[in-house]
Amino acid sequence: MNVNALLFDIGNSYLKWGLHGKDGIYQTEAVSLESINRMGFDILAKKLPDQLDVCCASNVAGKATAEKLKKFVNKHYDIDINFVSSEKFGHGVTNGYQQPKRLGVDRWVAMIAAWSEIKSSLLIVDFGTALTLDAIDNKGVHLGGQIIPGLETMFNSLVTATSDINTSKLDFEYSVVSENFFGKTTIEAIRGGSQNALIGALEGAVLSMQKDSLEPVIVITGGGAKDIPKNFFGKNTLFRPNLILDGLVNILKVLNEKNLKNQSHVPMSG
Incomplete structure (x- = not known):
């Protein structure tokens, strides 16, 4: 293009x-x-x-x-x-939502990009204000997804819902999980609990796909992706910080090809 x-x-x-x-x-x-x-x-x-x-x-x-x-x-x-x-079908991906238009367009575009690159089972993990998970099988069929509060959202909810927890010393970056599962300070307990909640959701998603004989590639994206250590999720992981922009490029390429095709079929006057 x-x-x-x-x-x-x-x-x-x-x-x-x-x-x-x-x-x-x-x-x-x-x-x-x-x-x-x-x-x-x-x-x-x-x-x-x-x-x-x-x-x-x-x-x-x-x-x-x-x-x-x-x-x-x-x-x-x-x-x-x-x-x-969002659409019911496009670019090799079948939208799994009962009402396809209700799927967040960012998730739809991310799936287009990931499927275009991998073309096998995959799990998109988007670290933003919310953590979103979207699973695709080997045929490009969207199996559905999950929406979970992100780290910062979890931290902020504690501030508003409690009176004695101070999260001012917390940063919102992800870190390799400590050998000690249980925190020895309030900060450690909040960070560990929030992070493990997200990891648990991710592990549950992978396990669910494996029960269906799928071995998904995990595709990491989103604003928080830059803070995630490279060894956080293991070998079968791709980091794609520009995944949604990549998806937009794929969409533009198809539109451009359609426009060129239509122009080539315009009848000549005279």
Whole structure:
């Protein structure tokens, strides 16, 4: 796909943008939605190139954010944004939701990217505000998923729901599990408990797939993925921090091929 593309992965807390050219994705950056809400999308203008051909976005931050982004892109580049939506089937993946449109578009795009690369059973683990798990079998069929509060969300819930727990000394990074399962301080107990809750969910998902004779590749992504030690989940693991942006590229490639095909079939006048 030899076009200059601007890609947006708009999550619950952060917007991640990327630029794609003939050699692939060559620049990415994340900006908090808090900053954008305070200063507007124009804070991106100085960081983006002067010329773009297409723009594609995965957005789970709501219609208001989508409208503001649409105005920004139209103002600076005079192009429309292709906002992706979840489908029943596409790019080799069959959506497992009873109501396919209700599946978060970020999860749908991530599945497209992961399946495009692996084309065998896999489990996507997205570390964001929430931890999401999505399982796909050897035929590209989405088996369903789970949505679990992320580490920071768990920590913050303790602050609001208790009176004597102080999480100010906690950072929100993942760490290799200690040899001691039980914490010897409140901080250790909170960190260990929260982290083990997420690990337990992941192990349960893998076990469930193995019961169906599947040996999934674990695909790690999300804003928190950068903090995860490389030996955290074992050998059968891939780290793909730009998974959603990769999925948007796959979608744009198919759209571009369709457009070229349609142009080649336009009847000549005269």
